[in-house]
Amino acid sequence: MAEKAAAAAPAVSVGETVSGTVEHVAPYGAFVRLESGQKAMVHISELSHNYVKKVEDVLEQGKNITAKVIKIDDKGRIDLSIKALQIREVRPPVHREEDFEKKLTNFLKFSDEKIADLNSKCKDPRGTKRRAGGSGSGGTAGKK
Secondary structure, eight states, X not given: OHHHHHHHSOOOXXXXXXXXXXXXXXXXXEEEEETTSOEEEEEGGGSOSSOOSOGGXXXXXXXXXXXXXXXXXXXOOEEEESGGGSOOOOOOOOOOHHHHHXXXXXXXXXXXXXHHHHHHHXXXXXXXXXXXXXXXXXXXXXXX
């Protein structure tokens, strides 16, 4: 019988802007009762162009919203998008060449210090370099 009531209500179409009231908030989105009496859902990814950690940060039960119908599936479920009606701010890329140059200079300085430290640790206290992997006896130790 509920299906007949939904079918009798004026149908919404994809691309249409609709208004409704938030009936239930879930971790993945919010269920909205449209003015036509139909139920629809707004997924968390369709709430805002910005990152939304929790649906409750944007919507609460009883809030009136305006959204765009983005999908109606075979079962008649209606998906809405609030962000489709929002103007997305396009920020020009920030030119950070100075920051890069500063980071590169600091990296090279740190790298030179690290190499100097490693070189000083590899030298023998007498000022000569140690031989890598040698046992100190010319490699003949243990042979008979």
